Amino acid sequence: HQDYGYWYQNGLLFPDLVSVMIAVDPATRENGCLQVLRGSHKMGRVNHILTGEQAGADMEQVDEACKRLETVHCEMTPGDALYFHSNTLHCSAANNSDHARWALICCYNTRSNDPYRESHHPGYTPLKKVEDEMVLKVGRDDAQRSSVEFANLTDEDESAKSLSGTEV
Structure with a gap:
């Protein structure tokens, strides 16, 4: 999926977002580390459709992108951070190991890209400088x-x- 595929549904007009994944536990191929398609952010927003209860990127487009773009397995150690564009296609495989794969995932949006519709996600909140x-x-x-x-x-x-x- 693409993160913007979801944010778009929440009323964000532009993909002016960046996501960051911070490893809490080691992320390895064995425990299903994040995978990204290198350069997929250049495709623009891919349609996201509901399959059962899960929304995801249109698999026909994803399959075609997989034929043309390199899949990068993002193995990480605790504390490593991976920043990626909101249109980057990414996924994680199932964790079939005995090891946890916890991570903190944050998304940062530009101040001028507030959603035009109400959502359960907060809009822009100015930060106050503290001495x-x-x-x-x-x-x-x-x-x-x-x-x-x-x-x-x-x-x-x-x-x-x-x-x-x-x-x-």
Whole structure:
């Protein structure tokens, strides 16, 4: 499928979106890692049709694209991130292994591409700038409530030496 195939149905007029998949667990061919068709974003939006309860890209077009484009298996280690265009055709195979394949998937839309119809997905919400001191305060308060201990970065990371003297 293409992510824009779904977003289009939610009232987004333009494919001005990017998706990012962040691996929580290792993603391998064995556990059905994400597969993308290299260059498929250039095809534009493929019709998505309902098959049973699942909507997906028109398989006739997908099959033809598979004949012409390279399939890339996106094997990832935890923390790896893969960014891809909303018109990129992609899928994951079944996980027939004994290993989990959790991932965090986010989609980012341009501010000017708000949906024209109501949806269960939120529209554009402006972010409010928060001063650094407030971020530090919330972090300290949360750490005190949860008894979490954080690493002393100035001892472990040369690039963090500039933080010396910053109260955490």
